Amino acid sequence: MQPRQRAFSQNYAVFRRRGKPTFRTHPAPNTLPNSFIYDGTLVDGITAADRQLLKGVVRFSNPEVPLVFVDVKETSVEPASHSHYSPTKASKCQALVRRLLQRAAESSIVALITSYKEQHRYL
Incomplete structure (x- = not known):
């Protein structure tokens, strides 16, 4: 290996x-x-x-690689748990997921990835 x-x-x-x-x-x-x-x-x-659903919802810089990165100008909140979260970022993610679900996406095929436990809880 x-x-x-x-x-x-x-x-x-x-x-x-x-x-x-x-x-x-x-x-x-x-x-x-x-x-x-x-x-x-x-x-x-x-x-x-x-996996073509996002093409009708989000404009990608390279449609062959459908990754979504959203730049949100806000600092994270750091609670006592020392795990960060951002209410504004969570709101943006929730809005994108709502748009996907309105376009007939099944909730079982939508995934949000976050590296902070507190952001996961907040979402």
Whole structure:
């Protein structure tokens, strides 16, 4: 096992499931880690054609890679738990999810990723 694979394998159970369909997101964001970390052994569980809903809701700088990054000019709140959250960022995420659901997205295919526990609770 290469050093970079070893480092990632400690944090991601996906590494242990190589060769099996593991991702349900649009396959484009998985290209880089699949190439550099997993030597092309990850298998997407869905096709790009199955993940076209956002194209009618959000304008992407590169439509082939449907990632959404929203720049919100606000500092985070840091409660006693020392985990950050941002009410404004949460509001922006909620608005985007509402737009997706109004366009007939099933809630089971929508995912929000946050690196802070408190932001997760706030959402």
